[in-house]
Amino acid sequence: MVNLPTSQEWLEQSSQLLQARPTTTRITTKYTIPNPTAKSKSKKQRRPPVTAAASSDPSYSAAALPPLRALLTLKTYDPDSGACIKYQTDKAAEVGRLVASLGRLGRSMAAMPAIEDAPVSDAPQAEEIPPSKAEPIEGKQQAQGGGGGASKRKKKGKK
Amino acid sequence: MPGNHLSNDEFFTQLVGLFESRQKKGHGSVLLTQKRLTQGESSATTSSAKAADDPLWDLHPPHPVPIIIRASNGKSKERRPDKVKLSTVVQPGDLDAFYTRYAEVCKSGMQALKKRDRSKRKKDKAKKKKAGGAGTDAEKKA
Numbered sequence: 001m002v003n004l005p006t007s008q009e010w011l012e013q014s015s016q017l018l019q020a021r022p023t024t025t026r027i028t029t030k031y032t033i034p035n036p037t038a039k040s041k042s043k044k045q046r047r048p049p050v051t052a053a054a055s056s057d058p059s060y061s062a063a064a065l066p067p068l069r070a071l072l073t074l075k076t077y078d079p080d081s082g083a084c085i086k087y088q089t090d091k092a093a094e095v096g097r098l099v100a101s102l103g104r105l106g107r108s109m110a111a112m113p114a115i116e117d118a119p120v121s122d123a124p125q126a127e128e129i130p131p132s133k134a135e136p137i138e139g140k141q142q143a144q145g146g147g148g149g150a151s152k153r154k155k156k157g158k159k
Numbered sequence: 160m161p162g163n164h165l166s167n168d169e170f171f172t173q174l175v176g177l178f179e180s181r182q183k184k185g186h187g188s189v190l191l192t193q194k195r196l197t198q199g200e201s202s203a204t205t206s207s208a209k210a211a212d213d214p215l216w217d218l219h220p221p222h223p224v225p226i227i228i229r230a231s232n233g234k235s236k237e238r239r240p241d242k243v244k245l246s247t248v249v250q251p252g253d254l255d256a257f258y259t260r261y262a263e264v265c266k267s268g269m270q271a272l273k274k275r276d277r278s279k280r281k282k283d284k285a286k287k288k289k290a291g292g293a294g295t296d297a298e299k300k301a
Binding site: 019020021022023025026027028029030031032033034035036069070071072089090091092093095096099100102103105106107109110111112 | 178181182185186187188189190191192193194195197217218219220222223224225226233249251254255258261262265266268269270271272273274275
């Protein structure tokens with residue numbers, strides 16, 4: 001199971017998995033509003049324990065206990081190979097983009113031709129990444145030369 | 160459970176209801192799944208025959224295939240009676256329209272996620288800055 005840091009990486013890897021196993025791969029989107037009264041199973045969501053020093057200072061404890069936020073988890077899973085790719089966020093601003101990603105992946109599930117800049121030609125680009133790590137400048141130019149990589153590079157550059 | 164699929168319109172109506180019920184309760188989950196449709200009309204016999212011929216037959220199907228979208232409230236085991244299960248089949252030609260509407264329903268349904276709202280977060284400026292930065296970043300990308 002892999003937890004990816006960005007939705008872009010999640011989209012790229014999910015897209016590759018889906019190309020390899022289009023029939024068995026499923027994508028699950030889980031939207032969870034945590035129950036504030038129930039004990040959370042996962043450590044991440046558990047509120048930090050209030051220490052004696054913190055409880056004596058009201059402003060600190062207020063800052064230390066952010067309201068429990070809903071989470072959105074995207075999971076691409078292929079039961080045949082056991083591959084599982086996950087991305088988690090709590091930002092409402094990302095929902096639109098994520099559903100657009102689901103739409104792209106949905107097209108490749110349906111074996112429909114991908115829309116213009118869908119990362120179809122990204123698979124060979126992935127192999128060009130290691131050399132680009134060794135020689136950053138040269139590698140980047142090389143990747144930009146290859147047509148399909150341009151869109152990917154652009155997005156990375158924007159950050 | 161073929162035959163129980165809802166029409167796309169009906170699916171959205173019920174999905175909105177599912178989101179609302181979670182919102183009202185204050186906690187809970189909504190699970191959405193999408194997958195290539197492998198059972199139903201044409202497949203059962205043809206797919207097994209194809210699979211015997213060529214293990215990679217599904218990489219390049221001759222025609223676009225429909226996909227199935229499922230939604231549930233994630234109740235299982237002892238809470239099985241409360242479980243809500245919705246499903247709908249999206250035809251390849253309807254994908255774009257479906258996902259446009261899907262995005263609207265999800266955006267309005269997932270209200271408990273962290274918003275870009277600045278007025279509410281004046282208390283801790285560091286966090287506000289962070290949220291604002293992430294927000295504009297997302298805007299650029301979108």
